[in-house]
Amino acid sequence: MSSAVTAAPRQQTGVIVEQVVRTFGDRVVLDHLDLTIGDEELVVLLGPSGCGKSTLLRLLAGLDKPDGGRIEVPAKRAIVFQADRLLPWQRVLRNVTLGLRGQDADQRAREALGEVNLTGRENAWPKQLSGGEAQRVALARALVSEPELILLDEPFASLDAITRVRMHDLVRELRRKHHASMLLVTHDVDEAIALADRIVVMSNGRIGNAHQVALSPSAREASVAREEIRAALLADLGLASQH
Amino acid sequence: MTNVIVAPKPAAPSGIAPAAPAPSRPRDVFLPGSVRRQTVLGTLRRRLRWPLGIYTTPVVLLIVWEILAKTGVLKPTYAPAPSDIVSTTITLWRDGVLGPDLAISLQRAGIGLLLGLSVGIVTGVLGGFLRSGEYLFNGLAQILNTIPLLAVLPLMVVWFGIDELTKILLIAFGAGVPMYVNLFAAIRGVDQRLIEMARTTGAGSWRVVTRVLVPGALPGFLVGLRFSLAYSILGLVAAETVNADAGLGFLITQAQTYLQTNKVFVGLVIYSILGLVADQLVRSLERVLLRWRPSYEAT
Numbered sequence: 326m327s328s329a330v331t332a333a334p335r336q337q338t339g340v341i342v343e344q345v346v347r348t349f350g351d352r353v354v355l356d357h358l359d360l361t362i363g364d365e366e367l368v369v370l371l372g373p374s375g376c377g378k379s380t381l382l383r384l385l386a387g388l389d390k391p392d393g394g395r396i397e398v399p400a401k402r403a404i405v406f407q408a409d410r411l412l413p414w415q416r417v418l419r420n421v422t423l424g425l426r427g428q429d430a431d432q433r434a435r436e437a438l439g440e441v442n443l444t445g446r447e448n449a450w451p452k453q454l455s456g457g458e459a460q461r462v463a464l465a466r467a468l469v470s471e472p473e474l475i476l477l478d479e480p481f482a483s484l485d486a487i488t489r490v491r492m493h494d495l496v497r498e499l500r501r502k503h504h505a506s507m508l509l510v511t512h513d514v515d516e517a518i519a520l521a522d523r524i525v526v527m528s529n530g531r532i533g534n535a536h537q538v539a540l541s542p543s544a545r546e547a548s549v550a551r552e553e554i555r556a557a558l559l560a561d562l563g564l565a566s567q568h
Numbered sequence: 569m570t571n572v573i574v575a576p577k578p579a580a581p582s583g584i585a586p587a588a589p590a591p592s593r594p595r596d597v598f599l600p601g602s603v604r605r606q607t608v609l610g611t612l613r614r615r616l617r618w619p620l621g622i623y624t625t626p627v628v629l630l631i632v633w634e635i636l637a638k639t640g641v642l643k644p645t646y647a648p649a650p651s652d653i654v655s656t657t658i659t660l661w662r663d664g665v666l667g668p669d670l671a672i673s674l675q676r677a678g679i680g681l682l683l684g685l686s687v688g689i690v691t692g693v694l695g696g697f698l699r700s701g702e703y704l705f706n707g708l709a710q711i712l713n714t715i716p717l718l719a720v721l722p723l724m725v726v727w728f729g730i731d732e733l734t735k736i737l738l739i740a741f742g743a744g745v746p747m748y749v750n751l752f753a754a755i756r757g758v759d760q761r762l763i764e765m766a767r768t769t770g771a772g773s774w775r776v777v778t779r780v781l782v783p784g785a786l787p788g789f790l791v792g793l794r795f796s797l798a799y800s801i802l803g804l805v806a807a808e809t810v811n812a813d814a815g816l817g818f819l820i821t822q823a824q825t826y827l828q829t830n831k832v833f834v835g836l837v838i839y840s841i842l843g844l845v846a847d848q849l850v851r852s853l854e855r856v857l858l859r860w861r862p863s864y865e866a867t
Binding site: 386387388402403404406408410412413414415419423424450451452466467470 | 761762764765766767768769770771775779780783784786858859860861862
């Protein structure tokens with residue numbers, strides 16, 4: 326596991342990314358990128374494929390090291406990957422308890438599975454789950470450790486549209502119970518509007534424009550403000566002319 | 569596919585004349601199995617198909633062999649009838665020849681397997697988990713892997729004499745090398761993304777090993793076990809035919825000297841039964857240990 330970078334932490338909560346550089350060979354993927362995520366804030370990182378979204382997320386997760394700059398994240402963090410990444414040889418419950426210690430591990434895992442509406446599926450094998458169920462197990466596995474930062478790497482990209490909308494509802498519901506900062510990486514503008522407190526658009530290895538989204542759940546579905554944000558996001562992504 | 573019935577070409581709508589005589593396109597219609605057209609031939613074919621599972625072919629072969637032998641097409645010195653082999657086996661057992669021979673052979677195979685599997689598993693685990701383990705064992709194992717088992721035998725006789733040690737070491741060699749090779753590949757082949765995921769959940773090294781690497785390497789381990797068991801029997805045969813005064817191989821060599829073909833066959837049958845038992849053992853292990861695996865089931 327990675328440990329926090331050299332200097333002492335500057336704040337107690339959230340995420341600080343300062344002037345982070347990451348290069349692969351000659352290609353500069355992250356070019357002096359700055360980003361902060363507040364306590365309990367859900368930031369959506371929006372951008373086209375290959376713009377470095379996942380690279381940034383892997384850096385925050387500690388799965389990769391920056392070539393320059395400074396990253397500060399809570400030690401208690403969890404990741405939900407694009408694929409569910411369940412262990413096929415462990416039943417659902419044991420998949421959720423993977424990182425847990427202590428006597429109450431099973432009980433906590435059961436509760437986490439209940440929160441994602443999977444009570445009764447504890448003894449199923451991953452091969453018996455549908456795509457949505459598997460991704461909810463992955464969500465439960467992330468939540469069960471009560472992380473202070475949850476990183477979601479296009480977690481719903483491989484789900485069908487109906488299941489995805491249900492997952493968005495679920496995420497909103499879970500945010501009421503769990504008080505964690507969240508970074509969700511996606512290329513789906515509608516998903517970004519549905520979930521974000523703040524949407525940041527990434528381009529050329531940096532964070533471009535940011536949009537605060539302070540709308541009610543119903544206003545996120547349909548409202549003038551929603552359409553304005555959507556148009557602005559599409560403009561940021563260079564897609565405005567098509568609409 | 570078993571459930572395919574090609575539907576009759578749909579009749580052209582009677583009222584409207586078709587614009588052009590459309591070429592009949594092949595279409596598939598899928599129906600539940602019970603709705604399938606019941607033809608006498610089809611029912612017969614289904615019922616006759618593989619009544620004994622994987623043992624159908626061996627049993628059919630045995631029956632054909634028995635008939636050929638009884639009608640005199642096959643000479644007894646060439647290949648005695650299966651019923652002769654069975655009665656010879658019973659006679660040998662009653663005479664107290666077969667029992668001790670079988671016991672000593674099984675003992676050799678057991679000790680050799682135990683030694684070979686232990687060495688193979690320990691080195692395989694070390695090589696799989698540790699970079700230094702890989703450097704230490706992998707080159708040697710890959711070299712040994714290409715050396716045929718039977719070619720080592722003369723050398724072992726020179727080094728270790730013609731006693732039990734040579735026989736056990738040969739069996740151990742046969743069992744150990746494939747176990748190492750397969751276990752090493754299995755551990756290295758565990759999905760990197762799952763290991764990464766496990767680390768991000770905060771699981772410690774021990775958890776990662778016991779919950780991810782070991783179960784992930786299990787399918788490859790069982791492949792290794794299958795090869796180990798087969799090669800250990802091969803090693804047993806080779807070791808016992810060279811110099812032995814007891815054991816199945818001794819039985820066969822002795823029978824060969826006196827042209828007792830039926831006794832040779834008794835030895836061969838027992839070897840093949842050992843192989844069959846080993847295979848069934850691994851199969852049942854797979855059924856229990858690999859329940860989680862979505863596997864292909866042939867129709």
